[in-house]
Amino acid sequence: MTPADHKMVSDLMETYFEGLHQADSAQLRKVFHPQLAYVCATEGDELYLDLETYMSRVDGREPPVKRGDPREEEILEIAFASDRLARVSARMTMMGRDFHDLLTLVRYGAEWRIIAKVFSYVPRKD
Template sequence: MTPAAFAELTALMERYFDGLHRADSTILRTVFHPELAYVCATPGDELYLNLTDYMARIDAREPPAKRGEPRTGSVLDIAFAGSRLARITARMSMMGRDYTDLLTLVHDGTQWRVIAKIFAYTPKEEL
């Protein structure tokens, strides 16, 4: 894929990590597609939400930044499947958990957006 597309996804992921760290639904709405599918695949905690319900959870959450948690997040992999489809694997820690996110993105003609967020978590590993 083009360097510009890669740069767009890198910038999107910075907003993603920042929005989660701040629990800021305004930032996150710039990342997610209006038809988002949000799926928690952690055994015993399966959950399926749309964008509206997920943003309501974000708005009700105490921001990890306010609790003094460090902002973490890393992109493990970006894969393009043409000019309009991509997948990102990411990791982050917050709220006492380590998360692995599988994000599917679509390009709507003007920008990239996450259309599916499928993730699982484990208790945070303390060093």
């Protein structure tokens, strides 16, 4: 893929991380596809949501920034399967949990958008 595509996905991830940290559904809507599949794969907490249900959950949570949680995240891998399909593996810590996200991105017009967010978490060890 082109350096421009890599930059677009990196910028998308910055918006994603900041949107989660701020619990800002308006910001997160900029990175999610309208047909988002949200899947929690943590044993005992399996969950399958659509975009609107997930955004209402984000709107109802105390933002990690207000809880005093520092932003801790890392993009582990960005992989392009084609000019219309990409995958991002990322990790982040918030709300007392360590998360590992596997994000599938597709082209949505001229932009990249997250069509599937599949993740698991473990309680944070301090």
